[in-house]
Amino acid sequence: MSSSESNREVPLTLGRRDFFSWVSSGLGGAALAGLLLREGRVSAAPLPGEAADLPPHLPAKARRVVHICLCGALSHIDSFDYKPALAKYHGQPLPSSEKPDVFFGQVGLLRKNDWEFQRRGRSGLWVSELFPHIAQAADELTVINSMFAETSNHTPATFQENTGFRLNGFPTLGAWLSYGLGSETDELPSFVVIPDARGFPAGGTINWTNGFLPARHQGVVFRSKGPAIDDLAPARPIDLGQERAARELLTAMNQRHLASRGADDALAARVRSYELAAKMQLAVPQVTNLDGETAATHALYGLDSPDTVDFGRGCLLARRLLERGVRFVQLFSGGSFGNPRINWDGHENMPANHSQEAKRIDRPVAGLLADLRQRGLLDDTLVLFTTEFGRTPFSQSAADVVGLGRDHNQYGFSIWMAGAGLRKGIAYGATDEFGYQAVDKRVHWNDFHATVLHLLGIEHERLTFYHNGIRRRLTNVQGNVLGDVLV
């Protein structure tokens, strides 16, 4: 597009496409160069609270992360944790000395897994028919079957999954990485969030908060409809000439002001931020435009099917963002709670609920893994597939009934990781015979986070930020790197 220059004299209303072409040809030229400052840094002086020794502390195996976050609690015993005893004792009570303490207080009889398990790939990892496509990538996965959570209440558990703490107000993993590692691009945010097309998870923006870290580390939502991010383009159509005039005038005014104030970092940084904003205005529409991807790629991610198109688009966008230097992309599978269910919270009917949810993500996630592998990205990218807790091996029903639903289970559940620096095709840790409680090599979120940070070249005890009395860490006061899952 080079038409914008020739349109200079003609007042015209900018469509988004025209606007961005103007940014490139207009601001991308002399005006943009004028915005650049030699010593301008986007972040001003170091903030009080910052750790003295920011990463890297170790050689990094992974450079970037994509985190698939399943809201509502995936049933581990129907997906990655095979428990033959459930079939054997189906319809019998859980043998236990005390009544299990569950969220809704209803302990029914044991219910067998609703999806059959098979050994998969060369590794022989057990994966159920719930995820037939992900199962084909079993040899890429590092499954942890011995997770446990501190609460069986969704939102605090989700906070802990993402921040290490049960309470509001702590920074999320993506924010910590943005703070600790910064970004490899200045054209895109370092932490991007792609919510479920059906809506935000419960708690909304709290789920990607910067907590007490500076606001620039907050996750930036990329929407699937309309402009991808807020305020990328003017909220109302603006005449092309006016847009340019406003920017040029602003630049001139800021330059005069800066010149009269001497070498002030904060003022210089603001001037530079407008140059980066212009770059972002170019980069965001480019990265979100999936038209240039081949039909084969579209099919790989499931963009050819109504069941998978939503999550497939998210996964494909995630790959494009990662390729362009975004540090952390978080995809949510599932919206808020309530009926009809739009997340994994299968209280009433496991077969119906989990089928509905798995169908949306199975192909796209498998496609993402395959695509990252074929592009060589999986060698230094970490894929995380987690959920806030698991589900009970007994049904949520009267004590003498095998109901269709399962309640929350904080005591044992499964997650998996894939990619950089991990031992592939293994299952780590174990729950008891019925999948109720993690018993062997139990893993807390603090351990999980310590391991993720380790793979990114960060010692979890050294990535700190001082807040209200404590040098806070993602891992609170605990956390052990899971050496057994590392190469």
Added chain:
Amino acid sequence: MARHRSTLVLCLLASSIWGLARADGEEAEPEKVAAARRFDEVVAPLLARRCLECHNASDNKGELDLTRSEGVLGKSARVVPGKPDESYFWERIASDEMPPKKPLDAAEKAVLHEWIAAGAVWGTDPIDRFRFTSDARAGHDWWSLQAVVRPEPPPSARPDWTRGPIDQFVVARLKSQGLEPSPAADRRTLVRRLYFDLTGLPPAPEEVAKFVADDDPLAYERLVDRLLASPDYGERWARHWLDLARFGESNGFEYDEPRRNAWPYRDWVINALNRDLPYDEFARQQLAGDVLLPDDREAIKATGFLVAGAYDTAGQNQQSLAMKAVVRQDELEDIVSTVGQTFLGLTVHCARCHDHKFDPIRQNEYYQLACSLEGVRHGERDITDPAELVAFVARAAVAQARITALSARIQAIEDPIRGRILADRKTGLADKSAVLPPAPLARWEFAGDLRDSVGRLHGKEHGGVTVRDDGLHLDGKEAHVTTGPLEKDLHAKTLEVWLSLANLQQAGGGAISVQSNDGGVFDAIVFGERESAQWMAGSNSFLRTQSFAGEPEVEAARRTVHLAIVYAEDGAITGYRDGRPYGKPYRSSGLVTFRAGEANILFGLRHAPVGGNRMLEGVIARAQLFDRALTAEEVAGSAAGADAFVSEAEIVAGLSSEETAERRVAIDERGRLETERAARPKQVCYAVLPRQPETSHLLVRGDIRNRGPVVAAGGVASLGGASANFALPPDAPEAARRVALARWITSPRNPLFGRVIVNRLWHYHFGVGLVEMPNDFGFNGGRPANPELLDYLAATLAARGWSLKQLHREIVLSATYRQASTRRADAVARDADNRLVWRKSPQRLEAEAVRDAVLAVSGQLNHARGGPGFRDCTEVLRSGTYTYEPADPVGDAFNRRSIYRVWMRGGRSGLLDAFDCPDPSTTSPKRAVTTTPLQALALLNNAFVLRMADAFAGRVEREAGGNLDQEVTRAYQLAYSRDPGPEELTLARQTVSQHGLAVLARAIFNSNEFLYVE
């Protein structure tokens, strides 16, 4: 071998110290006393510094408590007196195994070796490891814990510059570092600085011009007094306080329900600051206003502070009692932590699981504070004006008398015709299609009592139920009714109720419920739980619940509606409203049987236990229970009011036209009066709803399952000042606990109370506090940049009756505050961060001030003060969970100051966030100042900013229309409080002449000069 050699060296090293000790002693006994003293002075501090962090009574790693002689010399004999090499304690130290991360150095080892060798005499027992400040923690001698003593201002080395004591302290510190203060800023800069600082708004150009031209030496002082007296001051400084109070207007966590009545606390803060409520009283009322001033409704609002944080509704309502207790402990930590940081600058919450790692705060002291606040519960308090209530009662009585008269008249008109119709029915003359309903198992008329008029299932009231003529009044909090146990098994059944609701926003309340005695199994008529405003057949874990997909309720807040749910043998469940089918019936997985003696009936509560979203708020006029599934015709008949029912059409058909007209007029008037009688004035606010707690225990390692000793309300001993022992028994009334806490915190002898608030004022006036971490006056917060100045300010505040306005006044009148903000290379080289205040650092406007300044400059600011806030988001309710989508509402009502923006925790504002508006989840003592491309995009492109740029352009054109130079000049005056220079004028004129004024307006809003105040 190597170890032996080093031991020898150590002995030699140490002998000098212990030699001294021996030289002091004369006799054997005195020698022991001297050794004990030596232990206290040399050994104990060493142990405290290097060993006791992990080996103490509360945190005894390896089951070793080194604070007590018993733990060292007692049964376990970790130390064998006189024999280091046989002492396990020494062995671990000598081998460098302990301390694990940084072993003791040779001199330290020598001290311990020689102490053992000399007989291991113990001194004070136990060792108070908090006594001395070390390189790892603060002790009782930490600077901030010492009493505040008003220091004498040092004589000024720059009498030409200093205006008062503040300047004397500042200049002394500057001189000591070889620095000079800066000269005063020009008058334009000063007036702009004062306006933004004290009111958060820019000065009008006329104000600037007047001040600049005013050569009265008292002009500045008069300006300060005027701004401090302006109501804008409270709106500005309340915003700072709300940051500390973690004030949000929704619950956060999963449901994130809006708090529609949180704003009275916000208004209380604004008003308290504006009327200069003394700071000690300001604090006391926020901690215990409701009990200190029981007749003052304002004081109830003040307690909104304690409960301004998040609330985990889902966690508080779960079935697992153990997990519920953890949620409550987390909630208490939020409250204790906010109180400790806000008023004391102490991070007491760090002592929830163990003694504080850096400050002299013991774990049991955390639990003493928690016990002091344990009666604090989130809730709504009625703050209706009693005078209004009295007036209402009088009005209502008049209305009632008239209603009675009208009813009698209506009845007199209707009775003859009704009597005739009913008589005709009996004699078979009338239509018999109306089917009479069957006899119920139980019927409650709720006409003044809770009796079952058919059987023996009489109701019993709980939680403040009131029964009036019109039915059973339920407050949605704890009010509900239970009956005795069922006398026969119930399988198929029909639940029926006539009721009105207090509001249609409520979600989850049960009207009538059959439940097993423990509440574990139930069937109930439930309102709005999973779908807003819809009726549903509630059941345990939703096992028999599906959506009827009925119409959302729109009438029940205005009139009584009839609801019935029929549970058929085959599992089919059918809903009815006003006798007609409600939505679609469905087939459930099968009915449960409620056994005689094991189940009962509830009204107003979905199922036991009481609380959460299970409570209904409204009036139940009547209810019936049937032990079988009624047919649709039977339900219709029942809804129509049994056999005495005569339809409106039948009556009207029988009346003369005069009678019809008179009756119509009477009915209309009665309707109006009934509405008036029902309009009981009611104002509520989100505040502390106290509840007497159970006994408090210390929780070992913070673990709810691991209860330690019982604790009573108390404070932190290391503060000195007023006693931390409140002399209250563990079961003291919760009110007494909070009063004692409030008195202890606001005691004039409390060294932190004054220091912390004066530092906050300094922080907001200068951008950085004398203590850099305004919420942490402990070890991690560091030491003040100018301790004498801090104490001078603290002592001055207390001496002047805790008037914050007087302190503001003294600060902004100082030469220190009036300094220019020019960078000076010489000073930057010595004190780049300007901690010693050699200039006034430029400050970027905070998010709210950016928005408010844009509104003010554009001439669009709506100054309406107080009351419910405005919303810039839409509320999406899905099954009890709220989410908030940003919106861009347009209009004067939304152009109020940002402090009146309704602040949802789960719904943030892109524009404000871009300027570092904090997450209201935790207390925010200082805001970050960051610069990002997203910030640039927000300011460039946000709809609000663009709209205001147009308004700004319009204003300039109106006020200086026609002349380009005047327009540009006016724009500069409004936005920058100055005229443009010749080059600026030329530049702007070129742009404006070609592209219009809005372009200039937009550039100005994005410019650094607009955002930074010098």
